[in-house]
Amino acid sequence: MKNHKFQQIRIRINAPGDSVRFAAETDKLYAKVRGVFASVPSDQVLVGATMGLKINGQDVFDDAHEVRMLTCGNQVAPNNKFFRFEEHIEAAGSAVEGRYTDPRPVNLALYPYDVKLYLWLVNETHPEKNP
Amino acid sequence: MYDHLVFIQQQLKQRKIEPALQQFYRIELPVGKSQHQFYAYNELLFLTNAGQLPPGTLIQSDSRARRIPFDIQSQEGIEDYTGTISIEFPQPLEVSTTLEFIQIISK
């Protein structure tokens, strides 16, 4: 059985200021969520964008949590891009729920766009090893 | 008017600080001074004459910062400062000014 999977959740943002709820389910073949990484197509929509997240009924981030806290630039090595959870967050088919709020930037040409939320799913319990 | 000393005693008790010494402490600043910095580590300095400082004066310390407002004639509340303390006046002083504190040195 594979030990790692990067599961993608896409959230469509149609207009400035949209506040979009999303819901998904983690792959049931993986035991825990080790980390999360959010990707947006432009830095202009990053400043002030927020994302709340709940996994398996557990509040992970409040709705006011900035997306910037969950992302980084292209110069960062792939294995270091993820925000890692310190605590155990159960995957194994858990419900993933959240809300993304767009910050109303001035550039309307950016819309619509997709936010991609990557969940790093793993099976082993020790977090030291990278994929 | 409330009693500064009673207030300070309550503060120390609430914050579980045991004083080794409590005394008055003054700093005199001459005409022309626009900034003064001094140190108060392992102690608390309660500023007792904030109302006599020029409006716009900034008092900054490791724990607290305060800008003396323009619209308050009298100031009863006192606040404490610790660590590196700097006083910045909006303009160089036109008259010599004294900063008055109650100094608490903790055990």
Added chain:
Amino acid sequence: MTKIRYNIIQLDVTEAGQVVEIRHRLPSNYGRCNGYVARHIKGISSELDIPEIGLLAVEFNSRKQLFINDLIGYEAQVEQLPEYRELNIPLESGQLVTGYYLDTQKSPYPFVDVKEWFRPYSIAIYLRCEIQNNEQHVRSSSIHSTTTEAAKD
């Protein structure tokens, strides 16, 4: 099992040189604060990084412990993932987080006063806290597929 929550203190700076006081009550079930990040979130726009826009002081447990004296800068581009700085503060239930943020921005233009140049902005302090919680997880079984739903409210 220990759970982690991220508590956010947002401060709005509306004047140049402003002292913004912090008075924030953490939820009473938080047992320990083990990390923090403080950063500019919106309002400032610059093509260059600014090493210091303000100074931050944070005390815990209703002024019993001064733990954070830090400066906050501005990042022009998205680079590293923000890293939490380590703390280890046992929290007394229901006590206040206090302190201040002081704006220290300088005008980049020699003949423009900072008060004219200044624009309001916000900063946020993220506190990473542990909750001691023995509750069993309740798994939601009502959601089975990836869906998105626009909720404009």
